[in-house]
Amino acid sequence: GQSLEQPSEVTAVEGAIVQINCTYQTSGFYGLSWYQQHDGGAPTFLSYNALDGLEETGRFSSFLSRSDSYGYLLLQELQMKDSASYFCALRRNSGGYQKVTFGTGTKLQVIP
Amino acid sequence: GAVVSQHPSWVICKSGTSVKIECRSLDFQATTMFWYRQFPKQSLMLMATSNEGSKATYEQGVEKDKFLINHASLTLSTLTVTSAHPEDSSFYICSAHPGGRGTEAFFGQGTRLTVV
Numbered sequence A: 001g002q003s004l005e006q007p008s009e010v011t012a013v014e015g016a017i018v019q020i021n022c023t024y025q026t027s028g029f030y031g032l033s034w035y036q037q038h039d040g041g042a043p044t045f046l047s048y049n050a051l052d053g054l055e056e057t058g059r060f061s062s063f064l065s066r067s068d069s070y071g072y073l074l075l076q077e078l079q080m081k082d083s084a085s086y087f088c089a090l091r092r093n094s095g096g097y098q099k100v101t102f103g104t105g106t107k108l109q110v111i112p
Numbered sequence B: 001g002a003v004v005s006q007h008p009s010w011v012i013c014k015s016g017t018s019v020k021i022e023c024r025s026l027d028f029q030a031t032t033m034f035w036y037r038q039f040p041k042q043s044l045m046l047m048a049t050s051n052e053g054s055k056a057t058y059e060q061g062v063e064k065d066k067f068l069i070n071h072a073s074l075t076l077s078t079l080t081v082t083s084a085h086p087e088d089s090s091f092y093i094c095s096a097h098p099g100g101r102g103t104e105a106f107f108g109q110g111t112r113l114t115v116v
Helices: none
Strands: A009-013 A018-024 A029-037 A044-049 A053-057 A060-065 A070-075 A084-094 A097-102 A106-111 B004-007 B010-013 B019-025 B032-038 B045-051 B067-073 B076-081 B090-096 B111-115
Touching: A009 A018, A018 A084, A018 A106, A029 A060, A029 A097, A044 A053, A044 A060, A044 A070, A070 A084, A097 B032, A097 B045, B004 B090, B010 B019, B019 B032, B019 B090, B019 B111, B032 B067, B032 B076, B045 B067, B045 B076, B076 B090
Parallel strands: A009 A106, B010 B111
Antiparallel strands: A018 A070, A029 A044, A029 A084, A053 A060, A060 A070, A084 A097, A084 A106, B004 B019, B019 B076, B032 B045, B032 B090, B067 B076, B090 B111
């Protein structure tokens, strides 16, 4: 099976940088995605790594190392509105369909 | 951008009744949609893959007779929770990939189901 592990909670100060890690146990996937979910809302797409290395999208960057089965999401210049849950997710082919498997999720709290 | 619309956003029903949740792709056609369930403070768990014109594919442990999925058109998939019980209370979310395989997922707004 597939499992993606994340720290359950992270607290960081407004304006700082925070890294959310994701380790996984699987192979044969398209890439690693990151989603943000505010309480009561639906997940929204943040970033995607198909290849190893760093992808930068504004204040958010994501990193993937397939050899280490590891990825992370980096949030810079933290804002209060960044307080939310963050999920890594693997895209893989299963039975002819593309499926998305979500990580355990990390609740980020940004404090003043 | 691509939009996936889900309705209703919340519903309260009595134990033993059935509830239907709709998921629509508003500006693209989706031959495949996905249904997830999320319990409080937990991750999203894939329940089933909805396929237009054919039977849904259910994940292990998901009762297909309890969670009926119908994907009658290229823009609409429905999830019906039959004979709902309090333990079915959860957040149900659908998703689709507007660009097809290998592209990013867009999610509906989610439906908060409370069974009393």
